[in-house]
Amino acid sequence: xxxxxxxxxxxxxxxxxxxxxxxxxxxxxxxxxxxxxxxxxxxxxxxxxxxxxxxxxxxxxxxxxxxxxxxxxxxxxxxxxxxxxxxxxxxxxxxxxxxxxxxxxxxxxxxxxxxxxxxxxxxxxxxxxxxxxxxxxxxxxxxxxxxxxxxxxxxxxxxxxxxxxxxxxxxxxxxxxxxxxxxxxxxxxxxxxxxxxxxxxxxxxxxxxxxxxxxxxxxxxxxxxxxxxxxxxxxxxxxxxxxxxxxxxxxxxxxxxxxxxxxxxxxxxxxxxxxxxxxxxxxxxxxxxxxxxxxxxxxxxxxxxxxxxxxxxxxxxxxxxxxxxxxxxxxxxxxxxxxxxxxxxxxxxxxxxxxxxxxxxxxxxxxxxxxxxxxxxxxxxxxxxxxxxxxxxxxxxxxxxxxxxxxxxxxxxxxxxxxxxxxxxxxxxxxxxxxxxxxxxxxxxxxxxxxxxxxxxxxxxxxxxxxxxxxxxxxxxxxx
Amino acid sequence: xxxxxxxxxxxxxxxxxxxxxxxxxxxxxxxxxxxxxxxxxxxxxxxxxxxxxxxxxxxxxxxxxxxxxxxxxxxxxxxxxxxxxxxxxxxxxxxxxxxxxxxxxxxxxxxxxxxxxxxxxxxxxxxxxxxxxxxxxxxxxxxxxxxxxxxxxxxxxxxxxxxxxxxxxxxxxxxxxxxxxxxxxxxxxxxxxxxxxxxxxxxxxxxxxxxxxxxxxxxx
Numbered sequence: 001x002x003x004x005x006x007x008x009x010x011x012x013x014x015x016x017x018x019x020x021x022x023x024x025x026x027x028x029x030x031x032x033x034x035x036x037x038x039x040x041x042x043x044x045x046x047x048x049x050x051x052x053x054x055x056x057x058x059x060x061x062x063x064x065x066x067x068x069x070x071x072x073x074x075x076x077x078x079x080x081x082x083x084x085x086x087x088x089x090x091x092x093x094x095x096x097x098x099x100x101x102x103x104x105x106x107x108x109x110x111x112x113x114x115x116x117x118x119x120x121x122x123x124x125x126x127x128x129x130x131x132x133x134x135x136x137x138x139x140x141x142x143x144x145x146x147x148x149x150x151x152x153x154x155x156x157x158x159x160x161x162x163x164x165x166x167x168x169x170x171x172x173x174x175x176x177x178x179x180x181x182x183x184x185x186x187x188x189x190x191x192x193x194x195x196x197x198x199x200x201x202x203x204x205x206x207x208x209x210x211x212x213x214x215x216x217x218x219x220x221x222x223x224x225x226x227x228x229x230x231x232x233x234x235x236x237x238x239x240x241x242x243x244x245x246x247x248x249x250x251x252x253x254x255x256x257x258x259x260x261x262x263x264x265x266x267x268x269x270x271x272x273x274x275x276x277x278x279x280x281x282x283x284x285x286x287x288x289x290x291x292x293x294x295x296x297x298x299x300x301x302x303x304x305x306x307x308x309x310x311x312x313x314x315x316x317x318x319x320x321x322x323x324x325x326x327x328x329x330x331x332x333x334x335x336x337x338x339x340x341x342x343x344x345x346x347x348x349x350x351x352x353x354x355x356x357x358x359x360x361x362x363x364x365x366x367x368x369x370x371x372x373x374x375x376x377x378x379x380x381x382x383x384x385x386x387x388x389x390x391x392x393x394x395x396x397x398x399x400x401x402x403x404x405x406x407x408x409x410x411x412x413x414x415x416x417x418x419x420x421x422x423x424x425x426x427x428x429x430x431x432x433x434x435x436x437x438x439x440x441x442x443x444x445x446x447x448x449x450x451x452x453x454x455x456x457x458x459x460x461x462x463x464x465x466x467x468x469x470x471x472x473x474x475x476x477x478x479x480x
Numbered sequence: 481x482x483x484x485x486x487x488x489x490x491x492x493x494x495x496x497x498x499x500x501x502x503x504x505x506x507x508x509x510x511x512x513x514x515x516x517x518x519x520x521x522x523x524x525x526x527x528x529x530x531x532x533x534x535x536x537x538x539x540x541x542x543x544x545x546x547x548x549x550x551x552x553x554x555x556x557x558x559x560x561x562x563x564x565x566x567x568x569x570x571x572x573x574x575x576x577x578x579x580x581x582x583x584x585x586x587x588x589x590x591x592x593x594x595x596x597x598x599x600x601x602x603x604x605x606x607x608x609x610x611x612x613x614x615x616x617x618x619x620x621x622x623x624x625x626x627x628x629x630x631x632x633x634x635x636x637x638x639x640x641x642x643x644x645x646x647x648x649x650x651x652x653x654x655x656x657x658x659x660x661x662x663x664x665x666x667x668x669x670x671x672x673x674x675x676x677x678x679x680x681x682x683x684x685x686x687x688x689x690x691x692x693x694x695x696x697x698x699x700x
Contacts, residue, residue, distance in 0.1 A: 123655075123656070125654075125655065125656035125659070125660060126656065128660070129656075129659065129660060129663045132663055132667065133663075136666075136667065136670060139670075140670075155630070159624070159633060159637065162637055162667065163621065163624065163637070163640070166617065166637075166640045166641065166644055167617075169644050169648075169660070170613075170614070170617060170644060170647060173610075173644075173647045173648050173651050173654065174610075176651055176654050177599070177606060177610075177651050180651070180652075180653065180654075185652065185653030185654075186653060186655060187655045189653075189655075190654075190655060190656070203598070205597065205598035206598050206599060208598075209594065209595075209598050
């Protein structure tokens with residue numbers, strides 16, 4: 001019974017907070033309400049891990065979405081803490097007016113609501129609506145500064161995102177058609193648990209076609225190459241908390257949708273194996289993004305391309321399948337969310353202090369702003385996949401498990417990782433070390449979210465708690 | 481099912497594909513918006529007919545939304561935008577109209593060849609409807625890539641949406657169709673508000689998407 005209560009709460013809290021924040025004029029109180037609401041959602045997500053309600057017609061909590069929910073609400077919470085200090089600065093400098101601030105906070109909680117609903121939904125149609133809602137809120141937030149560049153980014157994101165979402169809906173309709181002849185008309189033919197249970201009887205040809213549309217549709221939202229064009233612009237031009245949430249969470253939610261449909265495909269022996277499609281898109285993303293890293297001049301675009309690379313790695317891992325690769329994929333996804341949002345927290349403050357996002361203008365951060373500079377350094381070391389940080393472990397696990405099954409793929413993936421490592425370290429060298437350049441006024445940043453995330457990533461690299469290992473291992477076998 | 485009822489359903493669905501082709505060769509803004517209003521009218525008739533033959537009264541809501549929002553409100557709003565922004569002159573296509581039409585023919589052939597074999601079990605009504613719907617979606621995508629102008633891209637997207645509604649209503653008994661069409665209407669309203677509110681013209685002096693690329697911010 002308490003499980004149902006938490007499910008309702010995890011949706012109702014952000015929805016109520018969104019309404020309240022949209023009406024509340026005071027900026028300082030809004031930031032606090034935002035933090036409290038995000039924390040309450042995180043608490044509900046943790047409670048749902050232990051206490052699961054029975055699957056309903058619209059909502060479900062199972063082992064897979066519990067992982068995503070916890071990550072999503074946790075990063076949502078820490079980002080709201082970061083957002084409070086970031087937004088206070090934007091208000092001081094006049095980049096955002098109080099009216100836009102109200103809009104921003106309302107949209108932040110609406111985004112949280114959309115993502116939680118997409119993760120919890122037990123209905124393919126409802127999930128589609130929730131992903132659309134989450135996309136729209138981020139489109140509006142990307143354009144919030146109303147500079148020409150921000151408007152172009154929002155417009156591009158909007159058009160590409162809409163086309164993606166349209167393709168995904170067509171795929172969803174095809175899945176319903178495939179299910180209808182077995183399950184019968186009505187809500188059951190769109191429910192996850194029913195779909196997976198009866199997938200063996202579905203028409204394989206229809207299911208194949210549906211998966212192609214779904215992979216392209218939701219893949220656009222994951223940012224897989226060649227559907228990634230919106231992602232760097234959207235990350236670079238929006239407020240940095242939104243970049244953190246986009247990279248850390250929204251991409252995961254879209255990937256989650258792909259995974260759900262993958263498990264339906266996998267339950268039908270006659271249908272096309274979804275793995276090779278995902279592996280090739282993933283590998284293409286890794287290789288393309290890692291080479292593109294060298295040509296970036298804008299710091300947020302650099303890390304946006306790094307997100308494309310990492311989403312490629314995760315898609316690759318889930319495409320390979322098998323308990324080991326799935327485990328690596330889950331671990332990588334968790335650690336990437338934590339690390340990338342920590343990096344964006346640093347980058348946000350750095351861009352505010354320096355007044356620019358051009359990397360040529362930012363030098364010697366460890367000298368001028370030691371706490372921020374070292375935070376960024378640690379984050380980049382982690383995201384580049386160097387030991388002892390956790391991402392090294394997940395990448396190592398993925399490469400070794402791939403090497404045993406398809407050595408050529410492992411070599412290609414390894415090449416992509418090395419190329420990206422080179423680009424990131426090259427950039428880090430000029431950003432963090434050497435003679436300071438540009439403004440050196442102190443930053444009133446909140447360092448807690450940055451170091452909390454990095455601490456977790458470091459901890460995961462040294463020692464993973466057995467409970468987490470057992471949990472991830474269980475989910476990894478479920479995904480097969 | 482009554483063969484005449486099926487024929488009428490196919491007439492509307494096929495008509496939608498035809499109007500999609502008409503959208504492709506419009507070279508005036510006003511003509512484009514008017515043709516889109518016709519597109520929305522055909523889709524709403526098609527949905528209303530489906531509601532009738534499937535005995536699914538909730539689909540009448542979808543048909544009404546399509547009629548009111550997309551055949552009346554959106555075209556009126558777009559006309560106002562066009563007059564305000566002074567862009568009622570010609571549309572600059574990226575490739576020639578003839579080539580676009582040929583590509584469109586290829587896409588329709590492709591969607592029929594893809595959809596008909598795989599939907600053999602789905603029942604006659606859904607089969608042809610889905611093939612037509614996929615054609616409309618692909619033609620809309622073609623329009624979005626072959627036009628540089630923001631308003632024509634929006635109309636391309638709106639025609640994709642009409643194709644999706646055709647597909648969703650063709651899949652008999654699909655739940656949440658009304659909810660999905662409402663969600664889509666919100667999306668559509670946002671696009672139109674987006675053009676207004678973001679005032680692309682005032683910021684960029686043009687609604688030509690090509691020009692927007694200058695502002696990418698990647699240049700030093």
